[in-house]
Amino acid sequence: MDVRQLTYFVKLAETGNFTRAAEQLHIAQPALSIAIKKLESQLELPLFHRNDRKVMLTHEGSILLEHARLILQQMEDANIAMAELRGLEKGEVRLGLPSMLGSYFFPEILMGFKSQYPNLKLTIVEAGTQSIRKMLLNGELDLGIIHNADVPDSLATEHLINSQMVAVVGEGNPLAQQKTISFSDFFQHELVMFKQGYFHREFIDDVCHHHQFTPQIAFETNLLPMILKIVRNDFAITALLEMVTQHEQGLSAITFQQPVYLDIAIAWRKNGYLSVADRAFMEFVKQHCQ
Known part of the structure; x- marks a missing residue:
């Protein structure tokens, strides 16, 4: 061969x-x-x-x-x-980002990195945690931002942030007056959810499995703007990272009675080669998160 x-x-x-x-x-x-x-x-x-x-x-x-x-x-x-x-390679970082983090947490980081390293190329792929893991293992990505749980042995990770998952409803929804909500009350409502493979959906599926709930999924889409519009118009409720509600109007965040925090990490292949550009990006992200 x-x-x-x-x-x-x-x-x-x-x-x-x-x-x-x-x-x-x-x-x-x-x-x-x-x-x-x-x-x-x-x-x-x-x-x-x-x-x-x-x-x-x-x-x-x-x-x-x-x-x-x-x-x-x-x-x-x-x-x-x-x-x-x-000294011939300018360098490229191929990064996998989940939708919510890509929309609300990483834009400033990416722009700051590009300002500091103008000759390096950033290639961003939006995908769910499961897809990002697969693309890392297949060599399609150099780095990925994932939920740091059930990570394959062939991937290495480093913690970046903890982010709270909250119930999200339209500000006109009666639930918006509540400060907390139980899982049982949450799952009595129709939901709009990401498709399977995203940490947002993994969280929902794990809770349902643990408590033996049957979710009423009325809408299923990977388009975050569509999810937000459906919730704003009170056609369904959802669960998202709290940072989404901090940037979006017309939404109310309700903490779960059993608070849920996700460990968000940067991941890479243990046996893969991390270029100078990849290592520079990792250090930049870690400094920003600190």
């Missing part, structure tokens, strides 16, 4: 189509087909199930894909490290 073969193999596995994979690799389709057949011949194993429209990984192919992605990521890490030593 060589790096070129693994690159072709991964791209075909991701696209599931020889034509699309060849286009994205900027090679002719017959050349891709020959390269994949040669790889299968060398390994003496079938890597794909083929039909007219789509190719799918075999069991053997699925196992190779895990190793191939890791090898290609390590090669990329090595190239970045060597480029930095030559």
